[in-house]
Amino acid sequence: MEAPCPLSAKFEGTFAYYTVKDRLTQILTKVIDTVHRNKNTFFEAHGDEGMEAEKKALSFFSKLRNELQTNKPILPLNDEKPDTQIWNQYLDYQKTLLSNGEEPSWFRSPWLYVECYMYRRIQEGMLLSPPISEFDVFRDVKNESFFQSQQAMLALCIHLQELKGKMSSLSNDEVRDEIHKLLQVSLWGNKCDLSISGGQDNSQKTSVLSSLEDFKAFILVDDMNSLWNILSRNRDGNTESRTRVDIVLDNAGFELVTDFVLADAMLSLNLATEVHFHGKVMPWYVSDTTKRDFDWTIQQCLAINNKWMSKCGQTWKENLKKGRWVYHEHLFWTLPHEFCTMAEVAPDLYTELQKSDLVFFKGDLNYRKLTGDRKWDFTVPFSQALRSFHPAPLCSVRTLKADVQVGLQAGVGERLSATETDWMISGKYGIIQFSPAV
Numbered sequence: 001m002e003a004p005c006p007l008s009a010k011f012e013g014t015f016a017y018y019t020v021k022d023r024l025t026q027i028l029t030k031v032i033d034t035v036h037r038n039k040n041t042f043f044e045a046h047g048d049e050g051m052e053a054e055k056k057a058l059s060f061f062s063k064l065r066n067e068l069q070t071n072k073p074i075l076p077l078n079d080e081k082p083d084t085q086i087w088n089q090y091l092d093y094q095k096t097l098l099s100n101g102e103e104p105s106w107f108r109s110p111w112l113y114v115e116c117y118m119y120r121r122i123q124e125g126m127l128l129s130p131p132i133s134e135f136d137v138f139r140d141v142k143n144e145s146f147f148q149s150q151q152a153m154l155a156l157c158i159h160l161q162e163l164k165g166k167m168s169s170l171s172n173d174e175v176r177d178e179i180h181k182l183l184q185v186s187l188w189g190n191k192c193d194l195s196i197s198g199g200q201d202n203s204q205k206t207s208v209l210s211s212l213e214d215f216k217a218f219i220l221v222d223d224m225n226s227l228w229n230i231l232s233r234n235r236d237g238n239t240e241s242r243t244r245v246d247i248v249l250d251n252a253g254f255e256l257v258t259d260f261v262l263a264d265a266m267l268s269l270n271l272a273t274e275v276h277f278h279g280k281v282m283p284w285y286v287s288d289t290t291k292r293d294f295d296w297t298i299q300q301c302l303a304i305n306n307k308w309m310s311k312c313g314q315t316w317k318e319n320l321k322k323g324r325w326v327y328h329e330h331l332f333w334t335l336p337h338e339f340c341t342m343a344e345v346a347p348d349l350y351t352e353l354q355k356s357d358l359v360f361f362k363g364d365l366n367y368r369k370l371t372g373d374r375k376w377d378f379t380v381p382f383s384q385a386l387r388s389f390h391p392a393p394l395c396s397v398r399t400l401k402a403d404v405q406v407g408l409q410a411g412v413g414e415r416l417s418a419t420e421t422d423w424m425i426s427g428k429y430g431i432i433q434f435s436p437a438v
Contacts, residue, residue, distance in 0.1 A: 175271075179231065181212060190255055330346060358393050381406065
């Protein structure tokens with residue numbers, strides 16, 4: 001079966017159209033505001049040079065916003081990062097897909113491409129504005145989201161410590177139920193996405209744990225038993241067996257803490273022997289996790305005035321020190337490429353993922369890249385939509401915030417479309433969708 005065409009803002013009235021027209025403009029406006037609000041910080045750190053850099057960055061972002069709003073052609077990158085050439089080659093590739101001398105542009109090219117491109121151009125704007133090049137324009141909203149979600153994080157850390165206190169007496173069925181519970185927490189943690197809310201407060205104020213039964217009806221694909229079949233092998237095996245789990249991260253803040261809790265539980269319950277995390281090499285999609293966010297979150301938990309949360313922070317720090325947790329970053333995660341090209345574009349990363357027993361892909365952007373961000377029929381099997389991307393058994397854990405979804409039972413997508421026009425973009429529904437290695 002031939003893959004359908006990519007989602008694009010050229011289809012007026014679609015979520016892609018409104019995203020490019022409204023939400024991306026809103027995010028750029030917030031970037032401009034953030035840089036301007038930090039001008040005193042830049043002056044204190046760098047003097048007049050910092051002030052000049054602020055003006056230069058503001059000018060760059062204002063011009064970028066105008067390019068977007070007036071549907072200008074996509075421009076090549078002009079910085080000197082290791083991925084610049086790959087991006088410019090991809091622009092050349094996009095040109096080959098068009099006829100009659102048409103240029104790739106904001107409202108005519110694939111949505112996945114132009115949205116990723118905007119975040120890469122934001123990075124370019126900072127890189128071309130030394131000495132403030134290292135400034136993360138999304139740092140403040142990420143930090144704020146973390147602090148506003150603290151009560152929900154605390155409830156989760158207490159739950160984890162209580163689970164650890166009784167784990168020696170748990171039966172296999174009870175362990176399975178506990179891991180299913182934490183998988184669901186990790187799923188609903190994905191609701192807290194600042195690129196979807198345009199940077200507005202989208203923190204988790206209350207404990208998710210108490211709502212899991214109510215939320216179950218909104219899980220459209222539930223492959224948790226397939227995950228248990230893989231994870232329980234290590235528990236049932238001999239002491240020499242090793243089970244590696246990889247988590248391709250999405251948002252910092254509350255969602256990242258849900259991922260930490262899940263990873264900690266998998267190690268503590270002998271379901272995995274090592275967990276590898278994959279984050280972004282630059283600020284991305286407002287709230288995506290970078291190395292700084294990863295380390296900062298552990299440090300915050302460690303320093304907090306609560307014994308349960310600081311105990312978690314201590315354990316997580318030790319896990320990294322002992323190599324039970326490993327953090328990776330790779331340029332590929334911040335390219336516009338669909339994952340089916342990974343083996344060709346980033347063979348080293350594909351080889352790394354092949355070492356895994358199970359790879360979790362968190363969130364919406366990863367799902368869009370897994371499926372090529374295309375308008376597949378709802379019933380197309382997940383493994384088919386992945387095309388050639390099968391490095392290891394993998395699982396998408398996402399709440400739906402983009403109009404692409406595969407692997408549904410016949411009639412489910414149509415029934416939801418008839419009753420809830422925004423079911424694919426509201427974050428109300430979720431999936432825990434598994435594909436075995438082929």
